[in-house]
Amino acid sequence: xxxxxxxxxxxxxxxxxxxxxxxxxxxxxxxxxxxxxxxxxxxxxxxxxxxxxxxxxxxxxxxxxxxxxxxxxxxxxxxxxxxxxxxxxxxxxxxxxxxxxxxxxxxxxxxxxxxxxxxxxxxxxxxxxxxxxxxxxxxxxxxxxxxxxxxxxxxxxxxxxxxxxxxxxxxxxxxxxxxxxxxxxxxxxxxxxxxxxxxxxxxxxxxxxxxxxxxxxxxxxxxxxxxxxxxxxxxxxxxxxxxxxxxxxxxxxxxxxxxxxxxxxxxxxxxxxxxxxxxxxxxxxxxxxxxxxxxxxxxxxxxxxxxxxxxxxxxxxxxxxxxxxxxxx
Numbered sequence: 001x002x003x004x005x006x007x008x009x010x011x012x013x014x015x016x017x018x019x020x021x022x023x024x025x026x027x028x029x030x031x032x033x034x035x036x037x038x039x040x041x042x043x044x045x046x047x048x049x050x051x052x053x054x055x056x057x058x059x060x061x062x063x064x065x066x067x068x069x070x071x072x073x074x075x076x077x078x079x080x081x082x083x084x085x086x087x088x089x090x091x092x093x094x095x096x097x098x099x100x101x102x103x104x105x106x107x108x109x110x111x112x113x114x115x116x117x118x119x120x121x122x123x124x125x126x127x128x129x130x131x132x133x134x135x136x137x138x139x140x141x142x143x144x145x146x147x148x149x150x151x152x153x154x155x156x157x158x159x160x161x162x163x164x165x166x167x168x169x170x171x172x173x174x175x176x177x178x179x180x181x182x183x184x185x186x187x188x189x190x191x192x193x194x195x196x197x198x199x200x201x202x203x204x205x206x207x208x209x210x211x212x213x214x215x216x217x218x219x220x221x222x223x224x225x226x227x228x229x230x231x232x233x234x235x236x237x238x239x240x241x242x243x244x245x246x247x248x249x250x251x252x253x254x255x256x257x258x259x260x261x262x263x264x265x266x267x268x269x270x271x272x273x274x275x276x277x278x279x280x281x282x283x284x285x286x287x288x289x290x291x292x293x294x295x296x297x298x299x300x301x302x303x304x305x306x307x308x309x310x311x312x313x314x315x316x317x318x319x320x321x322x323x324x325x326x327x328x329x
Contacts, residue, residue, distance in 0.1 A: 001060075002045055005067045009118045010111075020107040021114070024078055024095050038090050041327075043211070044069040047182040050320075051200055054313040057190020064121035065135055065185040071115035072143045073178060076150065078108035083154060084237055112143075127189060135185055142181035149174025156240040158264040160248050167245045168209065175215070176208030183207070199307040206300035211324050213293035216241035218328070220277065221286060226329045232273040238263055242292065243285035247276075250283045290325075297321045 007027060011018045022028045026037035045066035052062040059066075080086070081094040082104050088094060096104035119139055122132035152170040156162050183204030187197040219234035220243050234241040244263055251259050262268050262276045280286065304317050 001063065002042065002049070002066060002070075005063050006039075006045075006070060009067050009071065009114055017107065017110060020095055020099060020103065021111055023098070024074060024107065024111075026090065026092075030093075030098050037092055040074075040090065042070055044073055044178055044182040047179065047204070047207075047320075048186040050316070051183045051186025052190035053186075054309050054317075055187050055191035055193070055196055055200070055307075057186075059190075061122070061125045061127055062186055062189040064119050064125060065139065065189060066182075067121075068115040068119035068139060069178065069182050069185070071111050071118060072139070072146075075108045075111035075115065076143075076146060076178075078104055078111065080150065082108075083150075084239075086233075116140075122189070131189070135188060138184060138188070139181055142177040145173045145177040146175075149177065153239065158238050159240065160260045160264055162240045162245050163249070164242070164245055167240065167242055170240075171212040171242075172205065172209060175212040176205045179208035179211060180204035196307050199303055203300045203303035203307070206296050206303060207321070207324065210293045210295075210297035210300060210321070213242055213289055213296065214325055214327065216243060217286060217289050217293070220244075220280065223328060232277055235263070235273050235276050236268060238267065242289045243280050246285045246288045247280040247283045250285070250288075251279060255279055293325055297325055 006025065007022075010021050010025065012022070019028060019032045022032075023030055023035075026039035027035060029035045029037075048062055048066040048069055049059040053059045077089065078095050081089060082096045082101055086094055087097040094104075095107055099107075116136075119136050120132075122135060123129060127135070149170050149172070153174055156166070156170065180201055181204070184197065184201040187200040191197065216234065219239075219241050220232055222233075235244065247259055248256070248263065259276060259279050262272045268276065301314075301318060301321055304314060309317075
């Protein structure tokens with residue numbers, strides 16, 4: 001249902017702009033031929049549909065919101081790849097690596113507009129106009145917050161003074177906002193209970209923090225074959241991911257100075273990345289980051305338990321949280 005709706009939202013124009021979008025989504029190759037590449041975990045749209053059903057709603061009514069969430073997320077990935085100069089995603093060349101930065105920028109912008117069009121389909125699914133308008137405004141507010149988080153992420157690069165609180169504010173926007181939107185929109189479109197909607201909104205924000213903390217562990221120590229990126233990718237880009245932020249505040253003397261030099265000076269080579277990895281490992285950065293992911297996940301589950309959901313729904317959510325905490329890609 002979701003995949004068909006996503007494909008229906010992106011026009012099958014193999015000769016032009018929409019081919020670029022379909023390539024990014026994994027449906028075609030660079031020549032427009034059908035492909036079976038992965039288009040990601042679809043966490044946000046699945047959370048939206050799951051939450052709608054969990055509160056007693058009809059997931060079919062929430063489908064346009066779920067599609068819009070996934071398209072907004074993917075518009076951000078196209079732009080992230082340009083900004084981070086990542087040449088590979090999901091084991092394929094990124095859009096900018098194939099077509100260049102200008103066309104990739106246009107592709108990302110187009111995907112955001114397609115997302116705006118997709119959520120307008122709520123009215124066609126029987127959602128009252130005022131409610132549909134509220135859902136649309138909420139999504140727009142959250143993806144604006146996501147863009148603010150991306151700006152902060154870029155502004156933090158190479159700075160040695162970023163605190164864990166600074167980090168949490170940034171990723172709460174960059175990642176937490178859209179995962180919050182997924183659970184909020186699912187609940188908002190599925191129930192009239194304002195209490196349930198608010199509780200699940202908070203659950204989503206916390207789950208977003210847990211997701212990003214785990215992502216940051218993978219961004220430094222993840223398996224390159226699984227991720228499709230080099231080991232220590234975030235170190236190579238001098239990003240202020242959680243392990244680096246922790247390491248910069250929990251090393252001393254010459255070790256601290258060396259970490260600052262690698263994380264804030266000229267882009268590091270392979271030997272310097274390995275050295276920084278050893279410093280972070282010795283400082284306990286991996287354990288701290290994974291621990292924070294587990295803490296935020298536990299807080300998210302506590303919120304969910306306050307939402308008066310059926311037992312089987314909570315068990316399914318616990319399974320999802322376990323996946324978030326142990327995923328390898």
